[in-house]
Amino acid sequence: MDRMNPQRPNDAMQITHQEARSILTETRGFTSVEVPGTGFHYSLNPYRGCAFNCSYCYAPAFVFDDEARRNWGRWVAVKANAEHLLRTAGRKGKLRNKNVYLSTVTDPYQPIERKLQLTRACLQAMLLFPPRLLTVQTRSPLVVRDNDLFQRMTPGRIAVCMSITTDDEAVRRIFEPACAPIAKRLEAIRTVREAGIPTQASIAPLLPCNAERLADLLDPAVDWVVVSSFRDDGGEGRKTRQWAAELYREHGYGNYLHDGDEHVRQTTATLQRLLGPERVRVGKDGFDQVCRELGVDEPQLEQTSFLPVH
Numbered sequence: 001m002d003r004m005n006p007q008r009p010n011d012a013m014q015i016t017h018q019e020a021r022s023i024l025t026e027t028r029g030f031t032s033v034e035v036p037g038t039g040f041h042y043s044l045n046p047y048r049g050c051a052f053n054c055s056y057c058y059a060p061a062f063v064f065d066d067e068a069r070r071n072w073g074r075w076v077a078v079k080a081n082a083e084h085l086l087r088t089a090g091r092k093g094k095l096r097n098k099n100v101y102l103s104t105v106t107d108p109y110q111p112i113e114r115k116l117q118l119t120r121a122c123l124q125a126m127l128l129f130p131p132r133l134l135t136v137q138t139r140s141p142l143v144v145r146d147n148d149l150f151q152r153m154t155p156g157r158i159a160v161c162m163s164i165t166t167d168d169e170a171v172r173r174i175f176e177p178a179c180a181p182i183a184k185r186l187e188a189i190r191t192v193r194e195a196g197i198p199t200q201a202s203i204a205p206l207l208p209c210n211a212e213r214l215a216d217l218l219d220p221a222v223d224w225v226v227v228s229s230f231r232d233d234g235g236e237g238r239k240t241r242q243w244a245a246e247l248y249r250e251h252g253y254g255n256y257l258h259d260g261d262e263h264v265r266q267t268t269a270t271l272q273r274l275l276g277p278e279r280v281r282v283g284k285d286g287f288d289q290v291c292r293e294l295g296v297d298e299p300q301l302e303q304t305s306f307l308p309v310h
């Protein structure tokens, strides 16, 4: 079994800089525009690789170099020309009336972002060339840094999503040891929400948890919640790293793995009871909900635009 080299604390991160050929990737599968008015036209990944190295991450399945795939979590390639490419795409009108997902196969707020501010530069480019809808997906409290830019975006055209996969810090440390504690993520997304930005908790994937306690934590922090199962990656679990499945068994959570659909059903029912059914969605339908409820139509785009950057 390919254990994908779980990262140890002393493993050095390899950071490289490269010139990307393009920055907007047409989506396929889980996030794609299958039904008009839903889904995302483009994914935007300012980085390749990811220092967070989540045990269940499906992104390595899209890395075609065997060694790089095995060493997932130990390297990050910086797309140094990301902002330039995005501004060029914007000038050509490619962002116009499009839904953009930042990011799908990396975290836009991973540790190196604090220094490089590449994601921030991409956001600034999208202030000038606004898409129909920008969804920012992260698990890093660093996202709060860019609240000033989110606030300059027209309401209805921006949502910020924080991955919160469990209420249990012990579970978080098993499956996401390199990520921020749950409390820090909740504090961050609550700060984004209090700044007036629509917020989502992405329970993706749902890990072992206490659903009542999770609801209590999420209630003040986010506007709505989307729940995805451990296998809900658009590929029926084929792309999910095997490391996570090993951890489930190793730590006595094998029943959650075996009865994953039931765990999702029960947890979703509890969250809906405590938070209200309109605030809790499941799987792709949940991710599409943001597209249906946010994102103004093209005629309105002519009348509303982002406020000036400076």
Ligand code: SF4
Pocket: 050, 051, 052, 053, 054, 056, 057, 058, 059, 104, 105, 106, 107, 139
């Ligand atoms: S933050 Fe996202 S891209 Fe990075 S390792 Fe975790 S699941 Fe994968």
